[in-house]
Amino acid sequence: MSKILIIEDEAAIRRVLVKILSEESDTYKVDEAEDGVQGLEKAKNDDYDLILCDIKMPKMDGVEVLEAIKKIKPEIPMVMISGHGDLETAVNTMRLGAFDYISKPPDLNRLLNTVRNALDRKQLVVENKILKKKVSKNYEMIGESEAINHIKDMIEKVATTEARVLITGPNGTGKELVAHQIHEKSERCNASIIEVNCAAIPSELIESELFGHMKGAFTSAVKDRAGKFEAADGGTIFLDEIGDMSLPAQAKVLRALQEGLIQRVGADKDIKVNVRVVAATNKDLKKEIEEGRFREDLYHRLAVILIKVPALNDRRDDIPALIEHFARKIADEHGSARKEFSKAAIKLLQEYDWTGNIRELRNVVERLIILGGNEISENDVKLFASK
Template sequence: MSRILIVEDEDAIRRVLIKIIKNENTSFVVEEAADGEEGLAKIEAADFDLVLCDIKMPKMDGVEVLEKVQAIKPEIPFIMISGHGELETAVESMRLGAFDYISKPPDLNRLLNAIRNALDRKKLVVENKRLKKKVDKNYEMIGESEETTRIKGIIEKVAPTEARVLITGENGTGKELVAHWLHQKSERSKNPMIEVNCAAIPSELIESELFGHVKGSFTGANKDRAGKFEAANGGTIFLDEIGDMSLSAQAKVLRALQENKVSRVGSDKDIKVDVRVIAATNKNLKREIAKGRFREDLYHRLAVILINVPSLNERVADIPLLIEHFTEIIAAQQGNAVRKFSEGAINLLKTYKWTGNIRELRNVIERLTILGEEEITENDVQLFANK
């Protein structure tokens, strides 16, 4: 159930907007305010999923309301309502953080599309915040080895900047962990980080996933849909396994990076986006370029900063701290006491070759905590590690 606030000083316009919204979805809860001061007071007192706000109002204009709400509840999307001669102000409100603007009198389809897209964006932001609360612990960078310390140092320098980052490394080394740290330590951390696994999305759907689509643009496109670049506006988009992206999608990503614009599949309308791009791959992109499978111009756009995440075999000194970290997480998830590992067990685990890297180590630790005794011994490792 979505809560929508209409801030509009003209009673007739409020009535029209309420009717349109209720006809779209009767479950929507719609509240109204007759001026900017009343609207701001309602926003401060309650949570809303969307605000439709007139620009020219007595007491406090819509731009001032937008600016004040951006400071206290930036996750609420604003659709500005502009009258004749207010187009320049409407565009300025977009720069200040408004999601969209609608001219008076409101066009039905334009208004409904804006409302749907704004509510979709709000859901993504809320979900991202919910996940982020879980993520902080799970994505903590564990280790004090020389290799891990080097990466932490790079992150501290790079995160506060707008530089694009390309993260390389084998599967399971923690590339997504580095991406999360870059975002969480950046000025964009209050806005969403949207993740896209380029290897998991069929090539014929990747462009729609990244850039959105308009209704009827292909079979199954039953309504307009915002893409991941739009959802990440003001924040970060993480393109994981970008080496698996199709060449046609690469061309569109390159344009987005060059012009800060995207266009939905089936549309020729440009949409401005402000997105920091972090990409990751387990492939050698220079080799992929030589084989014609990856665009060299895109590579140079992405690889402003290169971070190579070493394999677990290259950072064996981190294994004791990783064991401690994983046992605490697993115990909390299973509701059990934290298991202890003997020195012999730890030393034996340090001698193994970890082809699956940190992901494999975590699975082994979980297996040992389930099958081992109160203290995990060298004998338990030999029996259950399956190495």
């Protein structure tokens, strides 16, 4: 059920809007307010999924209502209704956070499309919030080695800027962790960080995944859908494995970065987005550029700040602290008693060849906790941690 509030002083227009929306879908529950003051009161006291708001109204005009609602409930999308004289104001309201605007008299198709898009966006924002709550605790960065302290330093310095960041390093070294920390410590932290694994999405789907699509753009596009860039509006998009992105998708990402504009697949209208891009790769992008698989102009746009995360083999000093950290986490997850690692066991693990980096270390610690004795000994490591 989607709850929609219509704030409109002209009774005739209000009636038309209520009628169209109530008849369109059983899942729309439509409420109405006849001026800005009443509308704001309702918005405060009830939970709406969407608000349609006239611009020119006595008592409190639409721009004031928009500003007031954005302060108290920024997640509610607002669609402004503009009359003849205030089209320019309507366009300007989008800078103040309005989702879109429609003109009077309302055109049926445009109205319904806008309402559907706005409700889609609301859904994404809510889903992202839930996801964010679930994951935010998992991003603690352990380690005091020179290499990791340098990375922590870089994160502190760049997080609060708007600079784009490219994170490089082998698999499992913590690139995703770095991206999350940058977001969490930035002013965008109340908005979402949206992750896209560019390697996991088939190249023919990546554009639609990133930029969304319109109904009918391709056979499986049965309805309009927002993409990840729109979902990340106001926040951060994390493009993981960017080195695996297809060249056509790279061209579109470049445009999004240069102009802040995106276009859903099959649409002719641009959408403005305000997104910070953080990207990561385990590939040598310079080599990819030489071999014609990666655009050099995109590289320069992405790599304003470059953070290189070293392999675990290059920061073995951090291994004892990481073992302890994972041992504690794993015991908490399993709800079991903590197990200590003997000094000799830790020393042996410090000498291993960690080709899978921190991810591999975590797996090995988990295996040892499950299979080893009450205190993990050197012998347990020899028995259970060998590859």
